[in-house]
Amino acid sequence: MRDWVAVGACVAGAGAGAGATSSSVSINVLSERTADAIALVADVAQRPSFPDSELARVKANWNRRLAIALTQPGTLANAAxxxxxxxxxxxxxxxxxTAAQFGAYQTGQLKAWHAANFGAKRSHLYIAGKFDAAAVKAAVEKSFGGWAAGPDRALIPVNPKAGPQVLLIDRPGAPQSTINLVFPAPAAGSASDIPTRVMNALLGGSFSSRITRNIRENKGxxxxPGSSVALLPTNxxxxxxxxVTTAATGASLSEVIKEIRTLQTxxxxxEEAAGMRQYMAGLFVIQNSTPGSLVNSLATRDALGLPRDWLDTYVPATLAVTPAQMQAAANAFDLSKMTLVVVGDLKVVTPQLQAVPEFKGIPIKTVTIP
Structure with missing residues (x-):
């Protein structure tokens, strides 16, 4: 699934990372050291050493993070x-x-994975900031010109189970319940993509959203609370x-569903629609006001397979979204395709969920993570 990305900008710092859809090597340097930074990024990306002496420390750090993550209800809900x-x-x-997975890794496996997945064909190099374009081009050709093409990008198709399904994770005595409510959304770049983003801001994705005003400001x-549209290359x-307060778990979900249905009808x-359009357009401009954030937007554009002019057309397209399009985007949320996870004190939470009319007839399943 991974697509390799290297980035550069204009202050200090360096690092490497990996996520669900990409691996990255990044460095931020003063402008006069751009060529040196390119050479360093190229060396790390093409010739990582994976020393045996470091593997035990890395495993211990990751297992410690994993142990902490498994105590967090939000992490459990997301995993479920x-x-x-x-x-x-x-x-x-x-x-x-799992800890067993971490414990089993050897440096030979890491080297083999790198050799099988990193290459010029599936890579993107982004450099943002103030620099001499000719010198940078020469540095890129020198450092990356001999990199083997490597494999094509791997995109694994998705066949999600769209629901309806209600999953519960027990945390006896918990004073709060953690709720994750999920619906399928339009693919990135589709006709409904930007209207769905604007609709999300109105419904739950901004501090002044309807859901926030309802269950935070009015109900307490x-x-x-918050909602978002998560875009992946194939889903x-x-x-x-x-x-939410444990005793208000069912009531909170009822109010969220009410807000969805109100927007659907x-x-x-x-005035409200114009406010959300302006909010989303302004947020986009602010988020792309630094070299690093601009690089992130370009990398996201390419990872999702969006057109090269995506950043240029986003604001006009956002400002053109109509109230009717926002309503149509909300109507894509079909309760028969819902996935709901609640992490909390099930002896208190389960009767509340069983009393929510929209959940009648939907099997409620208790699960554990991992």
């Missing part, structure tokens, strides 16, 4: 819905490794997340 939605055999459904059930989902007023 991705496993149920994508399936345990799909990379998107395996967000949490939660402090920081997209809309997710709502909140930590009645388009937003012109």
């Amino acid at each position: 819905w991705t496993r149920a939605y994508y399936g345990p055999d799909h990379p998107y459904g395996r967000v949490l490794p 059930y939660t402090y920081s 997209a989902v809309w997710t709502f997340n909140a930590d 009645t388009p937003p007023g012109d």
Whole structure:
């Protein structure tokens, strides 16, 4: 699934990382050291050493992080819905490794994986900042020109289980319940993509959203609810997340569903719709105001297979979204395709969920992670 990405900008710092869809080597340097930075990034990407002496330390650090993560209800909820939605055999459904997996890795395996997956054909090099273009081009050709093409990018198809499914994870005595509500969303770059993003801001994805005003400001059930559209190269989902008072778990979900249904039946007023369009357009401009953030946007564009002019067309397209399009985007949320995960005190939470009319007839399953 991975696509290699290297980035550069104009201050200090260097690092490497890996995520669900990409691996990266990044460095930020003063402009006059750009050529040196390119050479360093090229060396790390093409010729990593993977010393045996470091592997035990890396394993210990990751196992410590894993142990901490497994105590966090948000992590458990995310692991539960991705496993149920994508399936345990799909990379998107395996967000949490096990300590046994970490313990089994040897440096030979790391070297073999690098050799099999890193190459020029599936890489992108981004350099943002102030620099001498001719000198940078020469440095890139010198450092990367001999890199073997390597394999094509691997895109594994997704066949999600769209629901309806309700999954519960027990945390006896927990004062709060963690809720993850998930629906399929339009693919990145599709006709419904940007309308869905604007609709999300109105519904739950901004501090002034309807869900936030309802269950935070008016009801006091939660402090920081939120929703987002998660876009992946072969899939997209809309997710709502909140930590709510245990006694208000069922009521919170009822209010969230009510807000969804209200938007499905009645388009937003012109003033509210215009406010959300302006918010999303302004946020995009702010988020792309630094070299590093611009590089991230370019990398996201390429990872999702979006057109090269995506960053140029995003703001006009966002400002053109109509109230009717926002309503249509909300209507894509079909409760028969819902995945819901609740992490909390099940002896208190389960009766509340059973009393929510929309969940009648949907099997409620208790799961454990990992």
